[in-house]
Structure formats: structure tokens, C-alpha cells
Amino acid sequence: MHDSTPLLTWDIFCKIVDNHGDLGVCWRLSAQLAAQGQRVRLWVDDAGALPWMAPGALEGHWPGVQVMPWRQPMSALDLEGLPLADVWIEAFGCEVPAEFLARFMPAVESTGQAPVWINLEYLSAESYVERMHRLPSPVLQGPAAGQTKWFFYPGFTPRTGGLLREPDLEARQAAFDRTAWLAAHQIAWHGERLVSLFCYEPKALGGWLNQLAQGPEPTRMLVTPGRAAAAVQAALSGQQAQREPPQWGSLSFSYLPYLPHGAYDELLWACDLNFVRGEDSVVRALWAGKPFVWHIYPQDDDAHHAKLDAFLNWLDAPGSLRHFHHTWNAISPEPLPVPDLPVWHACVQAARERLRLQDGLASQLMQFVAEKR
Structure with missing residues (x-):
């Protein structure tokens, strides 16, 4: 001060x-x-x-x-x-x-x-x-x-x-050790792609999990507690992933406890793709600089559709990321596209640089x- x-x-x-x-x-x-x-x-x-x-x-x-x-x-x-x-x-x-x-x-x-x-x-x-x-x-x-x-x-x-941005945020992220953090949180990681999931109850969730399970790349889903965990369990009802250890094809699951704010930031830094919801976590995803998908808070009059599109316009979202958002938020009935993580990453990095100014x-x-x- x-x-x-x-x-x-x-x-x-x-x-x-x-x-x-x-x-x-x-x-x-x-x-x-x-x-x-x-x-x-x-x-x-x-x-x-x-x-x-x-x-x-x-x-x-x-x-x-x-x-x-x-x-x-x-x-x-x-x-x-x-x-x-x-x-x-x-x-x-x-x-x-x-x-x-x-x-x-x-x-x-x-x-x-x-x-x-x-x-x-x-x-x-x-x-x-x-x-x-x-x-x-x-x-x-x-x-x-x-x-x-x-x-x-x-x-x-x-x-x-x-x-909102803490003055020490960039220094904290620069010093972050993903391997040590995952081990400290008892997350079994063997080099597979990591995806965090913080969402409401997206209709497209079951299709997305199936896409990951049937895909060629091993993926571990780090599921936050509450509505996201309940949505995953509902989507997986009757699937092999209900057994221990939780595994379904190429997809495995780790269910997380509630995390303090600092640890939630670290979760975003640890992952290759982040699914976030509402207002607070989308800001944290922007500062994390990793590819992310936003589950915007749904409104009865669908006013959130225009709000989401305005955000995607500001983000200068590429077509695949815009398409994924529209399906994830039930604006479009089209199937989810395969994420283009390098392109999505470049988009978020450019947005973060604008915000840093x-x-x-x-x-x-x-x-x-x-x-x-």
C-alpha cells in the first residue's frame, strides 16, 4: 500500500x-x-x-x-x-x-x-x-x-x-509445480491429459464423457464436488466407471474435495483443459491461461445466450471453441467438436495479455x- x-x-x-x-x-x-x-x-x-x-x-x-x-x-x-x-x-x-x-x-x-x-x-x-x-x-x-x-x-x-486479480498471481503461477501438486492431492497421474470439471448439469455431458472414453488419448477428469460430481454420476449411471478404480475406456476419474481459492487456482494451472461455470471461476480460468469452456449461468428467458456470444466475441474465439460453447450451453443441438487445444490455448493466452494491461x-x-x- x-x-x-x-x-x-x-x-x-x-x-x-x-x-x-x-x-x-x-x-x-x-x-x-x-x-x-x-x-x-x-x-x-x-x-x-x-x-x-x-x-x-x-x-x-x-x-x-x-x-x-x-x-x-x-x-x-x-x-x-x-x-x-x-x-x-x-x-x-x-x-x-x-x-x-x-x-x-x-x-x-x-x-x-x-x-x-x-x-x-x-x-x-x-x-x-x-x-x-x-x-x-x-x-x-x-x-x-x-x-x-x-x-x-x-x-x-x-x-x-x-x-479481480491478486498482485502476486503471476509469480505464484510461475512457481507452480504440477507434479508435486497432484501428488500432494493424492491424484494418480501417469502423464495423461488432465481435465478439470466445474459445471452445472449440461445436457452434453454424457456425450462428452463418451467421446473421451472412446478416444485414443488417455484422459483423467478431475471432478469438483457438488453439482458437477452429481452430474457425472448421473451421466455414468450403469457405466463401467462406477467401479473402483473409476475407469471407462480411455477416461479415468478423480473426485476432488472442496478446495480453498488458492488451491482452485492451482487446479486450473495443473490441467490441460478446464471446464468452469458462473462468474468467479471463468475469471480464474482466464488468468490461468489454459484452454477452457464456460458453462454460463442459465437464465429462464435465455438472456445468457447473448451474454455468452458477447464474451466469445471479446475472446475472439475460434470456430471450434465457439461451437463447443454453444453445444455445452445447450444453445446448439450439434455434437461436440473435438477440442483443438493448441488453437484454444493461443486464444486464451492472447486474451490474458490484453487483460494484463x-x-x-x-x-x-x-x-x-x-x-x-
């Missing part, structure tokens, strides 16, 4: 929807702000994933980050003795609770110094992101009527808020707050 960087207190509000991504992004942001000397209170309504995602977080072992229970409704006891923060962040469409505003707005009105209030939006490569980034949003009703929120959009281009999300948020204060 530079001497000129003010030490501020940040309230970050995170409401869990149905997966780990919201908490993953909010935790990474909290940890990165704290690493730059900021004080963060992370308000979360379900912190059940933090013990494996960030061991020690609930016990207060991460300097600068305090995990706060977001009970609904908030009680006076939850807020007793807390000073007014310098920044309020509403992550992913959640709202600062009315009880919280009622507690702190008198102090805002008496001092005339309001926190910088940020609406941190979802990640997208669509064109509206650049138009909406940093725009004001007046608060028209409730205890905070008359205040202003600011839209802040993460993104992939210089006219957006950037992506931009400031990260945490740094941009700090710069924005400094401007508004």
Missing part, C-alpha cells in the same frame, strides 16, 4: 442466491482490499461455504476482513457500536438493508459526509456495460432518499471496472472511491 492511500472502512453486502460464485467474488474482493490496507466488513446471509473457501475467515484470521452476519431483519444488536463506513457496496443486485440505513443515515445527515455507495454489478462483455459503468443512480425513496448510488461494472475492456477490479474501485470522496 502506498503511503498516500487512505485507510477506509468498506461495508460489502453479499446475498447468496443458489451457488458459491456470489460469495466467491465478494470474498476475493474483500481479501484484496484488505491486502491493500483497507478494513472490510463483509455482510453475508449464508457464510456456509467460507470454511473451505477461505479457511479461518469466520474466526477472524484474515487481517482486515470481518465477516458479519446478515440477518433478516437486522437487529440493533447486529449494528451496535459499529462506526459509519466510508464505502457501501451492494453486490449483484442486493440492497443495503433498511435497518442498516435507518441506523446510519442520521450520522450521514449530521456530518454531511455520506459513504461512497456502489452498486457492483454482474460480469458481462455486452456493450451496455461500457455505457452504464460509473453512472449515478439517485435514491428516490426510503431512509436514504436524496443520496446517490454509482453503478460499477466489472468487465473485460479498458472502459469497464476490470477483473488493465488495472484490476479492486484497484479500480479504490481509485473510484478516492475520486468520489
